[in-house]
Amino acid sequence: MTAIMQPTLKAGGQSWNTTLVLSLCVAGMFLALFVKRAKFLYSLRKVPSPFALPVIGNALQLNCDLEVFFKKLVQWSCEFGDLFIIWVGMRPFLWIYRVEQVQPLLSSSIHIDKSPEYEFVRPWLGTGLLTSNGVKWHARRKLLSPTFHNELLKEYLKVAIKEVNVLTYCLQDEVGKAAFDIVPYTKRAALDVICNTAMGYPINAQTNRKNEYVLAVERLQTLMQMRFTNIWIKLDPIFNMTSWGKEQARLINIIHSFVDKVIFERKIEWSLKVDGNFNEKPRRTQALLDLLLDMNHNGAKLSDEDLREEVNTFMFAGHDTIATSVSWLLYALGRKPEYQKLIIEEYENVVGSAELTIDLLSKLVWLDVCLKESWRLYPVAPLIARQINSPFKLSEQVIPAGTTVLVHSYLLHRDPRYFPQPEVYMPERFLPDKPKPPPFTYIPFSAGSRNCIGWKFAQMEVKVTMLAILRAYEIQSIQTEDQLRFISNLVLDNAGGIPIRIKPRKAC
Numbered sequence: 001m002t003a004i005m006q007p008t009l010k011a012g013g014q015s016w017n018t019t020l021v022l023s024l025c026v027a028g029m030f031l032a033l034f035v036k037r038a039k040f041l042y043s044l045r046k047v048p049s050p051f052a053l054p055v056i057g058n059a060l061q062l063n064c065d066l067e068v069f070f071k072k073l074v075q076w077s078c079e080f081g082d083l084f085i086i087w088v089g090m091r092p093f094l095w096i097y098r099v100e101q102v103q104p105l106l107s108s109s110i111h112i113d114k115s116p117e118y119e120f121v122r123p124w125l126g127t128g129l130l131t132s133n134g135v136k137w138h139a140r141r142k143l144l145s146p147t148f149h150n151e152l153l154k155e156y157l158k159v160a161i162k163e164v165n166v167l168t169y170c171l172q173d174e175v176g177k178a179a180f181d182i183v184p185y186t187k188r189a190a191l192d193v194i195c196n197t198a199m200g201y202p203i204n205a206q207t208n209r210k211n212e213y214v215l216a217v218e219r220l221q222t223l224m225q226m227r228f229t230n231i232w233i234k235l236d237p238i239f240n241m242t243s244w245g246k247e248q249a250r251l252i253n254i255i256h257s258f259v260d261k262v263i264f265e266r267k268i269e270w271s272l273k274v275d276g277n278f279n280e281k282p283r284r285t286q287a288l289l290d291l292l293l294d295m296n297h298n299g300a301k302l303s304d305e306d307l308r309e310e311v312n313t314f315m316f317a318g319h320d321t322i323a324t325s326v327s328w329l330l331y332a333l334g335r336k337p338e339y340q341k342l343i344i345e346e347y348e349n350v351v352g353s354a355e356l357t358i359d360l361l362s363k364l365v366w367l368d369v370c371l372k373e374s375w376r377l378y379p380v381a382p383l384i385a386r387q388i389n390s391p392f393k394l395s396e397q398v399i400p401a402g403t404t405v406l407v408h409s410y411l412l413h414r415d416p417r418y419f420p421q422p423e424v425y426m427p428e429r430f431l432p433d434k435p436k437p438p439p440f441t442y443i444p445f446s447a448g449s450r451n452c453i454g455w456k457f458a459q460m461e462v463k464v465t466m467l468a469i470l471r472a473y474e475i476q477s478i479q480t481e482d483q484l485r486f487i488s489n490l491v492l493d494n495a496g497g498i499p500i501r502i503k504p505r506k507a508c
Contacts, residue, residue, distance in 0.1 A: 057087025128313035181497030200287030334477030
């Protein structure tokens with residue numbers, strides 16, 4: 001009996017020892033995680049924050065619409081000083097809006113990774129220039145930087161002029177109305193321009209408003225914007241089970257199918273316009289897609305998925321931002337009609353009956369300063385997010401790895417130290433004879449290595465669009481500044497759109 005029981009006891013002892021060792025290992029792991037978390041929280045102890053609860057953080061304060069959220073950000077900036085933290089669950093979001101913190105961040109060559117929230121647009125954009133990080137981003141940036149040269153902009157200018165003429169024609173339906181929202185018009189016009197310049201494919205969004213691709217783009221942006229601030233649907237497994245997730249999948253399929261079709265057709269067309277051996281470039285205005293095909297032929301090794309990523313990225317980034325810029329500038333000039341007159345008079349003196357060119361466009365000073373001041377007050381991208389992956393010092397505060405830092409450019413641009421009377425629209429502050437704002441106090445296209453690659457194109461298109469509208473119509477804004485209801489989406493929106501009134505402009 002004793003001989004039989006001994007192995008059993010021994011085996012039982014080994015099992016108990018194994019359990020003890022595993023328990024100690026698990027306890028050690030939890031202790032290490034606890035210590036790491038404690039150090040993380042301790043390093044941020046001096047950064048002010050609205051009252052946050054354990055685990056869920058500031059979820060209760062963030063359970064509001066986007067208009068209220070924007071107001072809270074402004075309120076907290078006044079309450080907490082130069083920077084503050086919002087806890088989204090257990091993740092800290094550090095908000096900065098003073099040049100002393102903004103410059104070190106955006107000028108860094110290390111902290112250039114976008115925040116995890118950009119994952120929300122990856123089903124649409126993949127890992128193109130906007131959403132990629134690390135080695136892939138550096139390679140794509142280097143590859144695409146030469147594409148926006150002046151000769152190409154001259155060709156794109158012709159495309160923009162054609163489409164904004166369609167816009168002024170479409171606006172005739174609004175003449176005499178008490179008010180209408182200008183934003184849908186500017187979005188459709190910008191979409192027509194970017195489709196022609198990115199894909200070389202006209203979709204006629206302004207005259208065919210029921211185009212399946214156009215409707216998909218508009219709705220998809222709304223769904224993705226919603227996820228940026230709604231913490232309850234941030235996780236993909238949860239979002240994908242909702243009706244929104246299913247709708248997003250359907251919309252992405254529409255967009256990808258359309259772009260894939262264009263890429264397929266363009267590759268055939270591109271090859272037919274040469275001798276079949278790709279020995280000669282097509283003799284026509286090249287869209288971004290054509291340039292990418294050229295690069296592919298010259299050794300860039302871009303797959304069809306790579307082509308789709310970059311085309312979708314430029315479609316996404318190149319129409320909503322421009323439409324928003326035009327809409328806010330129309331609002332600003334609608335409040336200050338004296339600047340409309342200055343722009344038109346200068347146009348008549350500089351351009352007159354001549355054909356508008358890039359060189360002549362650069363000589364229109366009043367148009368330029370009015371646009372810059374509009375971008376100051378109403379920055380297109382009000383938030384710029386970076387993920388900190390290694391400890392980083394901002395002023396006297398060390399920011400630990402794992403923190404998301406957001407630059408609030410709306411607040412940065414209204415710093416009274418650099419922009420006296422910051423709430424007032426005063427284009428004169430940007431006149432050539434006035435001192436330029438210090439670096440990183442004014443960042444309409446972000447700054448540093450991840451600044452907007454297409455800023456010259458965007459500036460050109462906004463100016464051309466404005467000239468066409470102002471030459472055709474007098475603009476009157478309906479809302480006063482204190483009636484604006486800002487929403488910080490992917491771009492700076494106004495709740496309910498931007499209502500204006502137009503009437504035909506009398507000849508000078």
